[in-house]
Amino acid sequence: MTNEIIRALENAGREGEVIPLCIMEAERTYNYERLVKQLKKAGRTAEAEEWIHKGIVATRKKWPGIAGFLKKELLDIRSHKKDWLYVTALCADEFFEKPCLKAFEEIQKASEKAKVWPPVREAILHFLRSGKNPREGSNDWPLPDTGIERANSALFGGPPFTDVLIDIAIHEKRVDDVLEWFNVHKQKRKDWMGDDLKDRVATAIAHKYPDKALMIWKELAESRISVANVAAYSEGAKYLRKAQKTLMQHGKTSEWDTYLHRLKEENRRRPRLIEILDALSQKPIIRIKH
Structure with missing residues (x-):
């Protein structure tokens, strides 16, 4: 229904009424996605960011899919502005919430553009080894606060987080570290260890x-x-x-x-x-x- 109304307004030359309509819809139905898209389309990126932050607060617990979309929109806005420090900080937020190799690679891409990869990488690896989040009182953390409420990490168990450390060591071709963390992983996961992980480790160390x-x-x-x-x-x-x-x-x-x-x-x-x-x-x- 809203799409039809927007098309009718645009066809009638009443584009100025579209965004107020989307604001009303977002406040009533939590459809922040349409509002943010319209604001970006109009070049009103500062307002889009304001609504992104409001939308994340309103949806992250009940509708995490919407919050995830809004974060991607924020990432897109800041990427177009070439604000690589902030982009890296957004990627870091994602990593600390759901640590994995893919998130690590995204941080690397952004932080290399921001020219802060070495300290960011070291802080991330320290977090995976110790569980200490560098965003919490670390003077060596070079990234700004994103202004988004931090979620708890989805990592299973306590540090060291060996499955992610193994994946990163394989990615970086650090063979001795692959073997070291695999041995630690075996001690942590005596009851179960994925066959896919074992196979990837064997492939990485075979030569x-x-x-x-x-x-x-x-x-x-x-x-x-x-x-x-x-x-x-x-x-x-x-x-x-x-x-x-x-x-x-x-x-x-x-x-x-x-x-x-x-x-x-x-x-x-x-x-x-x-x-x-x-x-x-x-x-x-x-x-x-x-």
Whole structure:
């Protein structure tokens, strides 16, 4: 309905009535998105920012999707102004609320433009190691306050936040740190650790620590093929191929053949699994008699 009214006003040459209508709608229905878009369209970015802040306060708890949209609009306004310090601060707010590699990369892009990446990076890594938020009383934090109420971090458990530290270390190709944080992570998450994370760690360390990567891939493969399920066998084979490639690259063909033979011996009563393992052989297949 509001869209139709706006079109009618614009067609009648009454554009000046559009924004007051959107203000009334935002105050009554919390549709701040339309108002902000109209203000930006009119070039009234200062007013748009005011309504963005009002809208975030009004919607962040009950309608976080609206608040998220408004933050993106604020980011867009400040990016067009090339206010890179403030843009970096917005990205940092997002990171501290929902820490992940993608958010880390966004901070890096913005802070490099603002020429503050080294201190920002160090503060972020310190936060992930210690849990200490640099925005709270740190004299070394180079970014301004965004004026947006800070939300609690969505990180699970206490510091160090090893899953994010591992992802960042992989991204930055710091192999020794990948292995260090992976070992810490294993101690923290004794009950459960995602297979995807294990696989990414193995891939990251394989060229420098092939034996450790092989241990991870073998563990992943054997946990899969222990399940009497063809789909699980195929998943296990995916990890076995990675182990095979690493062994071949290091001239350890005989070690691979011995390992594959052992798997076949241990699973000789699973013909579908044997077929999959046969496909990994480097020489003609000799069937194991049942």
